Amino acid sequence: MASLMKARTIVAGNWKMHTDLDEARKLMEALAGWSKAGRSDVQMIVAPPYPFLATAVDRASASAGTGRNSSIIIAAQNCHEEEQGAFTGEVSVRMLKSLGVDACIVGHSERRQYYGETDTIVGRKVALLLKHGLQPIYCCGERREEREDGRYRDVVSAQLHEALGALTPGEVAKVIVAYEPVWAIGTGLTATPEQAQEVHGFIRGELRLLAGEAASAIPILYGGSCKPENAAGIFAGSDINGGLIGGAALVADSFIELMRIAQQVKSSS
Ligand code: PEP
DSSP states (O other), X not given: OOOSOOOXXXXXXXXXXXXXXXXXXXXXXXXXXXXXTOOOSSEXXXXXXXXXXXXXXXXXXXXXXSSTTOOEEEEESOOOSSSSSSOTTOOXXXXXXXXXXXXXXXXXXXXXXXXXXXXXXXXXXXXXXXXXXXXXXXXXXXXXXXXXXXXXXXXXXXXXXXXXXXXXXXXXXXXXXEEXXXXXXXXXXXXXXXXXXXXXXXXXHHHHHHHGGGGGGSOEEEOSSOOHHHHHHHHTSTTOOXXXXXXXXXXXXXXXXXXXXXXXXXXXX
16 A cells, blocks of 8 residues: 655755855855745755854744745754764764754765765764754765666665664654765766666665655655756656755755755656
8 A cells, every 4th residue: 555654855955065154154145035935845954064054054043934844954964973072173963953953964975985984883873863853864875886786776775774773663764865876976977867766766665674654754865966957857756855965056046946846846746
């Protein structure tokens, strides 16, 4: 029997290590101005660099209107897996919470590649975020050689089970998952709509093993060179609930256009 539960649609922007304070303010200003009018059922999430989180939280709460999804969720791009301690330069979940940050990206492939993050570490971050009531956005995805030799399903399955396997089904149901094939991130190469839907459907099945029927309502976002020119085809996938956007999130018009496309595609499906 088909489940009646449906995942909400989300467009999330990961600004990575881009912008200075002035640019971050302007970008937030443009997004908040658009969002305030409550034109969309699509949830906007914005993940600025750490130093600009407080500014982004202030701007988002000042502009939260009363229309449809007029509120912007502010996310961090990372957090530490320990509660607190002697970890110079790191940022804790409690710090993020005290700033009014509501969500956090974890397990991004750049964190895995450049900072040696494993799924064990990422799983601890997910658990800590849930403990403090923040929304984890868990990233997974295969590297190019793993796609080419056909191992991509095994890789993604292992990532999901290692990072989320120790959680209760109810906790898994609270996670947002982002499928981001590493070969498509920042490269201009995008998964075809068919490739993306195939993996998203597979991820939904794996999430069902971890969360039961509640998996139907877990948002699974696609990430990897997604932009207004290719988003409509990708967002149309039945298990694709929006996108995690890098480069195109740095230009207000492109990001807003992606919000519009997500709204159009999902309201016609
Ligand atoms: C990302 O880093 O999460 C991402 C999807 O980047 P881009 O859109 O630039 O490929």
